[in-house]
Amino acid sequence: MSEGPQASGEPSTTVSIVAGPLVGPVLRRVVGMLAARADLPLDRLDDAVLVADLIAARAPAHVAGSRVDVALEPGARSLSLRVGPLRKGGGEALIVDAAVPGVGNVIEQLADELSVSGEDGGEFLHVRLAYAATTA
Numbered sequence: 001m002s003e004g005p006q007a008s009g010e011p012s013t014t015v016s017i018v019a020g021p022l023v024g025p026v027l028r029r030v031v032g033m034l035a036a037r038a039d040l041p042l043d044r045l046d047d048a049v050l051v052a053d054l055i056a057a058r059a060p061a062h063v064a065g066s067r068v069d070v071a072l073e074p075g076a077r078s079l080s081l082r083v084g085p086l087r088k089g090g091g092e093a094l095i096v097d098a099a100v101p102g103v104g105n106v107i108e109q110l111a112d113e114l115s116v117s118g119e120d121g122g123e124f125l126h127v128r129l130a131y132a133a134t135t136a
Helices: 023-037 042-061 090-097 106-110
Strands: 002-004 012-018 067-075 078-086 113-119 122-130
Touching: 012 023, 023 042, 023 067, 023 078, 042 067, 042 078, 042 090, 042 106, 042 122, 078 090, 090 113, 090 122
Parallel strands: none
Antiparallel strands: 002 012, 012 067, 067 078, 078 122, 113 122
């Protein structure tokens, strides 16, 4: 795991986990910690951990190598994840694989922003979860 500065002042964190049984527990804990640090309320923190679980379960089938790499950037009441590099078509396939029978596509339902980009020799899935307080 490594950290570096980013524009918002919060350090970015990158985890690189060998595809296997530790992807879920490691990613779940890192996402939970960073979602809390980003001051997400409990329901959005739970959403972030659920998205991390889905990514951990589905990403190993779509990574370009033998590791699942996730860059995480906490912001002001938001958390962004960048998963990859993924094999060609892996970003969209990962989104499709996130569908749960009877529930639908959980990542699409929970993410405030969801996109796939081709960069740095591979594809990357970008997921952003945020909380905007509503005013009555």
